[in-house]
Amino acid sequence: MLNNDQMQLIEDKYGKLIHKISNWISGDNMISSHDDNVQDLWLAVMEAVRGYSKKENQVFEEFWGSKGFDKYLKTCLWNLKNNKGAKITKKYPVTKNNHSLHINPQFLLLEDPSSSAVEYTIFFEQFTELLDSDSQELIQEVVRDPNYIKPSGKINVSLLARKLNKTWEETSEVLTKIGDNLKNEL
DSSP, rough: OOOHHHHHHHHHHHHEEEEEEEHHHHHHHOOOHHHHHHHHHHHHHHHHHHHHHHTTTTTTHHTOOHHHHHHHHHHHHHHHHHHHHHHHHHHHHHHHOOOOOTTTTGGGOOOOSSOOOOOOOHHHHHHHTTTOOHHHHHHHHHOGGGGGTOOOOOOOOHHHHHHTOOOOHHHHHHHHHHHHHOOOOO
């Protein structure tokens, strides 16, 4: 465990680096704010001190300022940055252009002038010649209840077939036909 003097030594020597790495981790406050990153990096510092102490069988005062500890600590910080950054990058397409309600509570007060209802008529007017009645019925059902869409983005054909009183094969055939007609994979 680090005492206040040891924490101050680390802050004086590595504080700017910690904040710099924190800024490089994300840049996306929706996923990870600067303060969250700094906190995670300080946890990594404490783990690095504990790990180095155990590895070298030395107390803080014995290894503080050594070249070996300096390299070890910086490696731990950069490894955390890379690991956390990789996880954030995977989530970025989902969170892009979102805003944190914790940081921006005013978004709760904004009114949305657009209707939340889906305009089927506009959609079907554009694609009337491409969609038969079975296709239109299937699309309306999926839009009405998004639970038919699996986390993978594919349609749960079995569940949808039961709702439409069709066989799995018939439903799959309609989905394939929609995909072919709209040049899109469902």
